[in-house]
Amino acid sequence: MSPTVPTTAPRATRAVSAAPSARAAAGRRRYGAPMVLLAPFFVLFTAATLVPIGYAVYLSLFAEHRSGLGFGGGETVFTGLGNYTRALGDAAFRGGFLNLAQYCLLYIPLMMCLALGLALLLDSALVRARRFFQLALFLPHAVPGTIAALVWVYLYTPGISPVIGALNSVGTRADLLGHPLPAVVNMAVWEWTGYNLVIFFAALQAIPREVLEAARVDGAGPLRTALSIKVPLIRSSLAVVGLFTVIGSLQLFTEPMILHGTTPSVVSTWSPNMYAYTAAFERHDYGLAAASSVLLALAAAALSFVVTRATRTRSGRTRPHTETGAAV
Amino acid sequence: MTTAIAQPATPPSGRRPWSLSRAAVNGALVLATAYTLLPLGWLLAAAAKNTGDLLGGRTLTPSTWHLGANLHALATTGDGIYFRWYLNSLLYAGIGALLCALVCVCAGYAFHVYSFPGKEQLFGLVLLGVLVPTTALALPMYLLASKVGVVNTFWAVFVPSLVNPFGVYLARVFCAGYVPGEALEAARVDGAGELRTFWSVGLPMVMPGLVTVFLFQFTAIWNNFFLPLVMLSDDRLFPVSLGLYSWNTQTHAFPEYYPLVVTGSLLGIVPLVIAFVALQRHWKAGLTAGSVK
Numbered sequence: 001m002s003p004t005v006p007t008t009a010p011r012a013t014r015a016v017s018a019a020p021s022a023r024a025a026a027g028r029r030r031y032g033a034p035m036v037l038l039a040p041f042f043v044l045f046t047a048a049t050l051v052p053i054g055y056a057v058y059l060s061l062f063a064e065h066r067s068g069l070g071f072g073g074g075e076t077v078f079t080g081l082g083n084y085t086r087a088l089g090d091a092a093f094r095g096g097f098l099n100l101a102q103y104c105l106l107y108i109p110l111m112m113c114l115a116l117g118l119a120l121l122l123d124s125a126l127v128r129a130r131r132f133f134q135l136a137l138f139l140p141h142a143v144p145g146t147i148a149a150l151v152w153v154y155l156y157t158p159g160i161s162p163v164i165g166a167l168n169s170v171g172t173r174a175d176l177l178g179h180p181l182p183a184v185v186n187m188a189v190w191e192w193t194g195y196n197l198v199i200f201f202a203a204l205q206a207i208p209r210e211v212l213e214a215a216r217v218d219g220a221g222p223l224r225t226a227l228s229i230k231v232p233l234i235r236s237s238l239a240v241v242g243l244f245t246v247i248g249s250l251q252l253f254t255e256p257m258i259l260h261g262t263t264p265s266v267v268s269t270w271s272p273n274m275y276a277y278t279a280a281f282e283r284h285d286y287g288l289a290a291a292s293s294v295l296l297a298l299a300a301a302a303l304s305f306v307v308t309r310a311t312r313t314r315s316g317r318t319r320p321h322t323e324t325g326a327a328v
Numbered sequence: 329m330t331t332a333i334a335q336p337a338t339p340p341s342g343r344r345p346w347s348l349s350r351a352a353v354n355g356a357l358v359l360a361t362a363y364t365l366l367p368l369g370w371l372l373a374a375a376a377k378n379t380g381d382l383l384g385g386r387t388l389t390p391s392t393w394h395l396g397a398n399l400h401a402l403a404t405t406g407d408g409i410y411f412r413w414y415l416n417s418l419l420y421a422g423i424g425a426l427l428c429a430l431v432c433v434c435a436g437y438a439f440h441v442y443s444f445p446g447k448e449q450l451f452g453l454v455l456l457g458v459l460v461p462t463t464a465l466a467l468p469m470y471l472l473a474s475k476v477g478v479v480n481t482f483w484a485v486f487v488p489s490l491v492n493p494f495g496v497y498l499a500r501v502f503c504a505g506y507v508p509g510e511a512l513e514a515a516r517v518d519g520a521g522e523l524r525t526f527w528s529v530g531l532p533m534v535m536p537g538l539v540t541v542f543l544f545q546f547t548a549i550w551n552n553f554f555l556p557l558v559m560l561s562d563d564r565l566f567p568v569s570l571g572l573y574s575w576n577t578q579t580h581a582f583p584e585y586y587p588l589v590v591t592g593s594l595l596g597i598v599p600l601v602i603a604f605v606a607l608q609r610h611w612k613a614g615l616t617a618g619s620v621k
Contacts, residue, residue, distance in 0.1 A: 033522030037438035040431045041496060048488040049457055052468040059468065118360055126350045127357060135608065136361045139368065142600040144551040146569040147593040150576055151367050154374070154590070159383050162370065194364055195615075202616040251463040254553045261577045273463050277558075280467050293464040300461045
């Protein structure tokens with residue numbers, strides 16, 4: 001981040017002493033174009049990201065006075081962290097976080113291992129039709145989350161589902177809708193494994209072939225090469241995918257929301273996002289909804305920090321900062 | 329590895345079990361492919377069933393082929409509201425993704441080409457924006473939109489979908505790969521202004537990046553569910569995802585909505601599948617650029 005500043009500063013002072021007015025005009029011309037090019041993004045970014053974040057924090061500190069006592073009227077009072085303690089004190093909110101934690105613990109390792117394992121298989125030189133497999137495994141990502149969830153709900157529904165029909169004919173009585181956690185995890189695994197597989201596969205393909213050749217000459221078998229050479233070399237990809245997976249997982253909403261419409265085993269506050277949605281649009285308790293959204297965002301920030309920290313060792317020099325600074 | 333060197337006999341003769349492991353590896357991939365494709369295959373078959381056959385789980389035969397009838401029902405239910413949703417989705421996603429990609433490429437190009445005070449701090453802010461959970465923003469955005477009076481309008485869904493910080497990151501990476509400094513220098517020497525240089529030299533060069541950002545944003549907007557759910561109550565403004573959701577909530581009372589949801593889901597997938605099959609080079613490039621971060 002800093003290299004551009006110290007290197008240009010001494011040159012700038014020399015230039016100023018030579019021709020101050022020309023230098024100032026050049027500076028104006030220089031900064032005009034980037035400002036025009038950056039303005040559209042930053043105006044939208046401010047309006048649709050920064051302002052809503054600020055507003056959510058602001059809202060979370062106020063409460064409508066009618067809640068609790070039950071008389072009408074919209075008197076808004078400052079409650080400090082009152083909404084936060086209310087959310088954290090609500091068993092439904094904590095239950096949502098517990099569901100989310102279980103979901104993350106089950107889904108993230110399962111999906112990452114599947115995606116990495118399949119990418120390694122695809123990379124293993126034993127496979128024909130790589131393009132076909134890549135596309136076929138990626139295809140679920142082209143299916144909107146809502147539609148994917150609907151399709152799976154139908155595949156869980158007795159009568160409609162050929163899966164349940166097949167299980168019944170074998171003599172197993174399967175109640176796929178009665179177990180929301182594996183039901184939701186399966187939907188997420190189906191949607192995201194192929195997408196992340198493509199990322200891992202691209203990183204594996206970028207490993208210099210000499211490295212793998214050297215490992216082979218040293219006598220490492222394919223499994224050994226995969227685990228001790230290839231996986232460590234794509235650590236930065238694993239870190240990025242892990243980070244985005246954590247952030248995405250915390251936002252869990254669509255899949256349980258659609259299950260909620262079909263089975264009573266998924267309550268309307270099943271995930272923290274569903275809790276916030278219910279608080280806002282069924283209880284009209286915006287302070288509580290904002291507080292639970294902020295708590296979720298804080299959890300996401302904390303987890304992102306942990307993930308980046310845990311995977312920091314190799315990803316320090318990965319951002320393309322230095323060469324972009326030199327290009328001017 | 330030192331232990332492995334001690335057995336130099338293994339590599340040549342160790343090739344023997346390869347045919348076995350080749351079968352195992354391909355078998356595992358075929359299994360995984362079956363897992364990803366079978367639900368889509370089910371959807372394809374189910375879209376041709378009528379309500380009774382769908383709920384009875386009966387297998388599809390030529391005599392029970394009702395795809396035409398289902399499409400007709402889809403086109404006529406609620407005065408053809410489904411295709412209105414479809415048009416909405418195409419507008420939200422098509423125009424939204426195009427504008428978003430342009431905005432991202434402008435910003436990414438500026439970050440790549442120019443140096444100005446506070447540049448990397450600003451870029452750091454963009455990267456932080458990537459980490460913000462978008463669903464946490466939907467509720468405050470709804471309340472802000474209702475203050476401004478745009479809730480339940482086209483704009484309430486359209487404007488937020490123009491923002492994608494990750495697109496700016498991707499665009500910067502693509503600019504670093506596709507826009508050589510010499511080309512810009514040549515244009516400047518020829519007397520072109522900075523914006524003119526961007527438009528006629530930089531932008532054409534980074535076109536593959538623009539297509540990539542467009543594709544990812546098109547998917548994101550087409551798939552978006554939470555924001556429209558929060559913002560829209562007028563069903564004539566719904567995108568396909570929200571419309572299908574609202575139909576699905578009625579299937580308990582009206583089972584005849586089942587085939588509508590199934591057939592509508594199938595049609596809702598088509599544009600994205602076509603885009604991803606046709607633009608394979610671009611999404612692979614995008615995912616690669618994203619992974620080397």
